Amino acid sequence: MKNGVVIVGAGHGGVQAAASLREEGYDGPVILLGEEAELPYHKPPLSKTFIKDAEAKPQPLRGEAFYTGNNIDLRAGTLVERIDLAARRLELAGGGALPFDRLVLATGSRPRALPLPGAGLAGVVSLRSLADARVIREVSGRVEDAVIIGGGFIGLEIAATLRAAGRNVTVVEATDRLLGRAVAPVLAAHVHRRLEAMGVQVLTGTTVARLDEEGGHVVAAVLASGKRLPAQLVVIGIGVVPNVELAQAAGLAVANGIKVDPRMRTSAEQILAVGDAVNYRHWFTGADVRLESVQNATDQARLAARTILGHEDTYAAVPWFWSDIGDMKLQMVGLALGGDRHVVTGDAAENRFSVYHYAGDRLIAIESVNRPGDHMLGRKMLGAGFSPAPGLAVAGPEALKAAFAEFQQGNPAAATG
Template sequence: MKNGVVIVGAGHAGVQAAASLREEGYDGPVVLVGDEAELPYHKPPLSKTFIKDAEAKPQPLRGEAFYSGHEIDFRPGTEVRGIDIPGRRLELAAGGTLSFDRLILATGSRPRTLPLPGADLAGVVSLRSVADARLIRELSGKAEDAVIIGGGFIGLEIAATLRAAGRNVTVIEAADRVLGRAVAPVIAAHVHRRLEEIGVRVLTGTTVSRLEGEGGHVAGAVLPSGERIPARLVVIGIGVVPNVELAAAAGLAVGNGIRVDAQMRTSVPEVLAVGDAVNYRHWFTGGDVRLESVQNATDQARLAARTILGHEEAYSAVPWFWSDIGDMKLQMVGLALGGDRHVVAGDAADNKFSVYHFAGDRLIAIESVNRPADHMLGRKMLGAGFSPADSLVTAGPDALKAALAAFQQGTAAAAG
């Protein structure tokens, strides 16, 4: 393949795809295209350690020498305007084209916008990139009052970080609870309560009518009730939308993401897609999903590289996620969609507990607060297809480990 593989998107998925191609023995050209001028960096710290430390710098995914040392042609600050599928080339915004034999789209997602009067005022931001994080860090240093619109992971991580820095923080969530799409009600209620205990005001079932400004800078958020909440910093965190525009314009199949098969191939087999922008039929749930996590992005990227090298295995990684909100490390493994009951292990009063989700007798997900051992064991149980009895869950990790080991021995004996 004289033109080799071109990867569009230099986030976690794109960088892993380039690395995995070399690890799998691919010796053709590899071009990694990113629209930011920065060396590719870890994104999870941006909503936490980065914005609270004025001296913090982006944490690179790989050192600069990695790209040259592995003959990966990294092209930062390069925007792709279009994909010419028949011609096998990219049209670049700055002019010119870039030819490919295989293409991997790792275009990611972007923050959902909020059509709100005053949303264009200075001091109103969303978090997508390190440039956004730098702006939030700069603004928070001058703002005593901050409003976070959206009670998802990003919004709550920022809220806890700003509150720890002494800011007056209000979270406004339109749904009837925070983390509504992400975790069980018992965990959402726990997070809500602990945030309020450290002084974060959390308003659920509430929207913002408009943002008011002074001198072109945001000064407050007005609720439907007429209450005005002071705010020199407003962070909008109401979810993300997948970046599918390039794929859709090129005629690739899309639907809540770029549609791919089990080997990460799009509707045009020479074009693959991975990461936050991808919608696929999940092996565990049987339903179509689009997952936004570093784990999903990197595991899909590894598989896409193997697909290009001629392998045909299907994507079967166990999904897992995490979030750090104040003194709570939340870790989730599996997908709780379709669950009809749950079992709680540990004690919320100790800020250490887990929720085991079942569909009938089948374990489908575990959500943990400050119980990392439960999370790691959960990844092993779901990967092995082991579903423990309720009594084992409440008996504790040692009983679960022993039961899992016995299950795995029995499975190996049956296979042998």
């Protein structure tokens, strides 16, 4: 392949795709295009350690020597305007074209916009990039009041971080509970209580009508009820939108993400896609899903590289996620879609418990708070296809470990995650 593989997107998925191509023995050209003029970096710390420490620096995904040492042509600050499918080339912003033999789209997602009067004011930001995190860090260091619009993971991580730094923080969530798309009600209620105990004001079933300003800077969030919340910093975190525009304009199949098959191939055989922007039929649930996680992006990138090298593996990774909110480490494994009951183990009063989700008698997901052992065992069990009875989960980790060990002895070929 004289033109090699071009990867659009230098986040977790794109960088892993480049690394995996070399690890799998691909010796042709690898070109990695990133929109930001930065060395590719870890994004999860941006909502936590980065914004609370004025001296913190971004954490590179790989050192600069990795790219040069592996002959990966990293082109930061490069924007792709169009995919010319017939000619197998990319048209770049500012002119120029880049031919490819195979193309990997790792275009990720962007924060969902909020059509709100005042959304364009200084001091109003969504967290997508290092530049956004720098704004939040700089503004939060000199204000007293912050309002977070949206009760998802990113918003709550930021809320806890700002409150720990002494800011007055209010979370405004339009639905009736926090983390509505992400976790079970019992876990969401626990997070709600812990945040309030920290001093974060949490308003559910509430919307913001407008943002007020003075001199072009936000000074308050006005609720639909008319109540005015002082705010010199407003962070909007109401979910994300997959970046599918390039794919869609090129005629690729798109439906809540770029559609891919179990080998990460799009509807055009020479183009693959991975990460937040991808929609695929999940092997475990049988449902079409689009997952927004580092694990999903990197595992799909590894598989995409193998597909390019001619392997025929299909995607069968067990999904897992995490979030650090104040003194709560949340870890989730599996997908609770289709679950019809759950059991709770541990002690919420001690801020250490797990929720085991079942569909009938089949274990499909585990959500944990400060129980990393439950999470790691869950990854192994789900990966091996072991489904303990609900009563066994309630019996505790030792009983689960023993039952899983017995299962493995009887199924030596079972994967262990």
